[in-house]
Amino acid sequence: METNFEPRARLRNIPRAVAALGALLALAAQGAAEARPAGLPEGVHQVRKSAYDGTSDDLLTAGLGHSGLASPLAPPVSDPPTAAELRRLAIYTNYRALVDMTPAGGYGSFYGPAVDLQERPTGGEGRIAGVEYLAYAKGTSWQNATLMVQIPAHFDPQRPCIVTATSSGSRGVYGAISTGEWGLKRGCAVAYTDKGTGGAPHDLSKDTVPLIDGLRVGAGDADKESVAFEARLNAQQLAKFNAATPQHFAFKHAHSQRNPEKDWGRFTLKAVEFAFWALDDHFGRPAGVAQPSFRPANTLVIASSLSNGGGAALAAAELDTGGLIDGVAVSEPSVQPPASPAVTVLRGGRPVARSGLPLYDYMSWANLMQPCAVLAPELSQAPGLSFVIAAFAVNRCAALKAAGLVSGDTPAAQAASALERLLEHGWEPEAGPLHASHAAFEVASAVTVTYANAYSRASVTERLCGFGFAATGTGGAIVPLAPASLASMFATGNGVPPSAGVQLVNENAPGGPRRSLLSASASTGQADFNTDGALCLRALLTADTPRAQALRTGIDETRRSGRLHGKPALIVHGRADALLPVNHTSRPYAALNRAVEGDASRLSYIEVTNAQHFDGFIGLPALLPGLDTRFVPLHVYLNRALDAMYAHLSEGRPLPPSQVLRTLPRSGTPGAALPLTSANLPPFAAQPTAADRIRIEPGRIDVPN
Structure with missing residues (x-):
């Protein structure tokens, strides 16, 4: 059954909630259960509350502080790990995954626990005391989405505020902790949700499943109300x-068979509702007062996050007709325009090649083209190229030529053709240096396989297009996963393998299942990064099969309307984004919003030059030298967008107009770039020049070169 996410449900359904809650509410501050007040939002259950003193443990760093997060040594866990250890490791892993952790790249000077809201180093560790609520948004035993609310000790009940931090990518509930950092520093409650994704899998061989805190239990022994994810298999099927x-292994995003993306906005709204309840529960209501102390009328709410979490914030704002959300500030959002958006995207006055395509379209195309395009002569200095197996890339180019997808008689010519196909499909030229690292780390493969399963609601047993998830050895054959890796995957996994020791497997490889990256295609016998699988995934867009039709239906369920109900919104996006190209996401969304809202539109779009999707990649100078001298951290501009939105909502300051923000890359040697300074990161312009102003009209956006 679907959860009721009507914003006012928590007020309308108090009598029903009182009757239904009873023993269902297990609040565990120190592991003890106690009865809770009425009014919990409908569908929320398994509530826990923990207090953190800000010294031994805290909300933002799990006690690690600025220094501990920066350490290359992850915090240790026991065998088996405790819930507290998994939480600490999850915060460490997820924080580091999303930002550049090097001091030269901005950590400790422009952002991080030891930096205040004015981007000034504090000299401290930045731990934040407070309370943390954890719960489920109930669906069925395999549909639970995790909700979390963090309330810092310095929250001011006289100036209450809530910020959402929906997880990025396919991560678990701590997957946007670096976004939550801004809210915690500001003194706001932060409302998180994993949005129906997460890193902890169902181990099908041992039949163990994860709980809300990452601990694992046998599926047969688990209370189904407490399970974070379990594949829908009966004993015979298993x-x-x-x-x-x-x-x-089965993973929540890929194999829940519920297409969680269609409900990312609903889960985000539910997290906001839960935050209102948590504030009332924590601070209490005055005696005899029936109305909640904290409610939309007196609490400032900003929907925020990045990547998929940013898309979830926009989706939540579209769904919010009850006034829960006051404004939106997001970074690099994944957002799916309507099938026929009637939107024109121009750059420098000229229409771009393609725009407004759904994620599955451009990701399945990247999955085909990137492993060949990396051999193009103009990408010969691309960071990460040394990690691409050149002989396999040559074979991929040949396979694409045989399929009629690229032209040319030599690998170099075929690679140049593949790069041109990417440009024709909507990638900006500035994204070129990133194709090699994305191909080497199987970014497009991981996304395409996961979303193919999710959109089509495929069971893990189908092994859609011959893909499975398993651990593999040095040669690529399947091996058992180390028990310690599985036990900690709640904390270390990103929810979209390859991740934490689990790889994409080509089940149809000649000679038996083998890691996809190292496998040959059955049709040719050539090691070509599994072209057969990539072609199969691409064909689901047009094939006349039940599974392909289901996939297209799933895509349609995730399309957004662009109608923000007049809410102010600020989107920042890196022009060089190679994962979520601006031509398919933020640019057309801004034009769509103006088309559907006209003069009521209050959306500003800021496109940042020399910025891309993975700030964490910039922070790997030894592994990917050259990213540090090419790109600046977009995370700084998400924080500044939140600053601007907060000032707009609380003080009436105008939002910055839509503009191209021209940054300056760091100078120095690739892999040893000079430290980031304010000269690299200019502020938003209150009055951008004509050469920098982005012009948005109904259904039309023109972005300067």
Whole structure:
């Protein structure tokens, strides 16, 4: 059954909630259960509350502080780990995954726990005391989405505020902790949700499943109300699958069979509702007062986050007709325009090649083209190229030529053709240096496989297009996953393998299942990064099969309307984004919003030059030298967008107009760039020049070169 996410449900349904809650509310501050007040939002259950003193443990860094987060040594866990250890490791892993952690790249000077809201180093560790609520948004036993609310000790009940931090990518509930940092520093409650994704899998061979805190139990022994994710298999189906396909895993985003993306906005709204309840629960109501102390009329609410979490914030604002959300400030959002958006995107006055395509379209195209395009002569200095197996890339180019997808008689010519196909499909030229690292780290493969399963609601047993998830050895054959890796995957996994020791497997590889990256295609016998699988995934866009039709239906369920109900919104996006190209996401969304809202539109779009999707990649100078001298951290501009939105809502200051913000890359040697300074990161312009102003009209956006 679907959860009721009507914004005012928590007020309308108090009598029903009182009757239904009872023993369902298990609040565990120190592991003890106690009865809770009425008024919990409908569908929220399994509530826990923990207090953190800001010294031994805290909300933002799990006690690690600025220095501990910066350490290359992850915090240790026991065997088996405790819930507290998993939480600490999850915060450490997820924080580091999303930002550049090097001091030269901005950590400790422009952002981080030891930097205040004015981008000034404090000299401290930045731990933040407070309370943390954890709960589920109930669906079914395999549909639970995790909700979390952090309330800092310095929250001011006289100036209450809430900021959302929906997880990025396919991560778990701590997957946007670096966004939550801004809210915690500001003294706001932060409302998180994993939005129906997460890193902890169902181990099908041992039949163990994760709980809300990452601890693992046998599926047969678990209270189904407490399980974070369990694949929908009966005992006979599970036994049959394990006999034919041992040592495999099912993941929440790919295999929940509920297309969680369609509800990312609803889960984000539910997290806001839960935050209002948590504030009332924590601070209490005056005696005899029936109305909640904290409510939309007296609490400032900003929907925020980045990537998928940013898309979830926009989706929540579209769904919010009850006034829960006051404004939106997001970075690099994943947002799906309507099938026929009637939107024109121009750059420098000229229409771009393609725009407004759904994520599955451009990701499945990147999955085909990037492994060949990396051999193009103009990408010969691309960071990460040394990690691409050149012989396999040559074979991929040949396979694409045989399929009629690229032209040219030599690998170099075919690669140049593949790069041109990417440009024709909507990538900006500035994204070129990133194609090699994305291909080497299987970014497009991971996304395409996960979303193919999610959109089509495929069961893990189908092994859609011959892909499975399993650990593999040095040669690529399937091996058992180390027990310690599985036990900590709630904290270390990103929810979209390859991740934490689990790889994408080509089940149809000649000679038996093998890691996809190292496998040959059955149709040719050539090691070509599994072109057969990539072509199969691409074909789902147009094939006349039940699974392909289901996939297209799933895509349509995730399309957004662009109608923000007149809410002020600020979007920042890096022009060089190679994962979520601006031509398919923020640019057309801004034009769509103006088309549907006209003069009521209050959206500003800021496109940042020399910025891309993965700030964490910039922070790997030894691994990917050259990113540090090419790109600046977009995370700084998400924080500044939040500053601007907060000032707009609380003080009436105008939002910055839509503009191209021209940054300055760091100078120095690739891999040893000079430290970031304010000269690299200019502020938003209150009055951008004509050469920098982005012009948005109904259904039309023109972005200066």
